Amino acid sequence: MHPVRKQRLILVLVLVVLSSAAVGFVAYAMRGNIDFFYPPKAFAAGEVPMEKRIRAGGCVIPGSVQRADDSLDVQFVITDGVAELTVVFDKILPDLFAEGEAAVIAGRLLPSGVLQADQVLAKHDENYTPPEVADTMVSHEACMNGGKI
Known part of the structure; x- marks a missing residue:
C-alpha cells in the first residue's frame, strides 16, 4: 500500500x-432526559416502568375531575378509548385544560397504578390533538361517553 x-x-x-x-x-x-410516551392501554397491560419519568396522553373523561377544597390537588381520569388511567396533579392546571379534551401528562407511575403528574399539557385548540395522543385514541366519542366505545 x-x-x-x-x-x-x-x-x-x-x-x-x-x-x-x-x-x-x-x-x-x-x-x-428522555420521556417515553405510553397510552392508557399500556398502563392497563402493565407495560409501563414504575417510578421512572414517562409521558401519557388521552382524553380527559367528563365528570372525572375532582378538585380538593383546601389545596391545588386535582385528580382526573384519561382514556384512549380502550383503557383508563387515573392521574393526580398538585399544581395549577393549564387554562386550556378541560373535560372531554385531549391532554398529555408527564410524571411517574406509582405502585398503586396512579400516575403522579408533574406536568400537564392541554390541547392547543379545538382542531389540534397532539400526534402521540391522536395515534392512541380509538375515538373521541369514547372520551365523551366516559371511556366507552
Whole structure:
C-alpha cells in the first residue's frame, strides 16, 4: 500500500472512531432526559416502568375531575378509548385544560397504578390533538361517553 493511502486510511479510521465515541457520549448523557410516551392501554397491560419519568396522553373523561377544597390537588381520569388511567396533579392546571379534551401528562407511575403528574399539557385548540395522543385514541366519542366505545 502506498504511504499516502495508508496515511489517509488511518486518518479516516481515527475520525470514524472519534465521531462514534462522541455520538455515544451524547446518547449516554441524554438517556436521563428522555420521556417515553405510553397510552392508557399500556398502563392497563402493565407495560409501563414504575417510578421512572414517562409521558401519557388521552382524553380527559367528563365528570372525572375532582378538585380538593383546601389545596391545588386535582385528580382526573384519561382514556384512549380502550383503557383508563387515573392521574393526580398538585399544581395549577393549564387554562386550556378541560373535560372531554385531549391532554398529555408527564410524571411517574406509582405502585398503586396512579400516575403522579408533574406536568400537564392541554390541547392547543379545538382542531389540534397532539400526534402521540391522536395515534392512541380509538375515538373521541369514547372520551365523551366516559371511556366507552
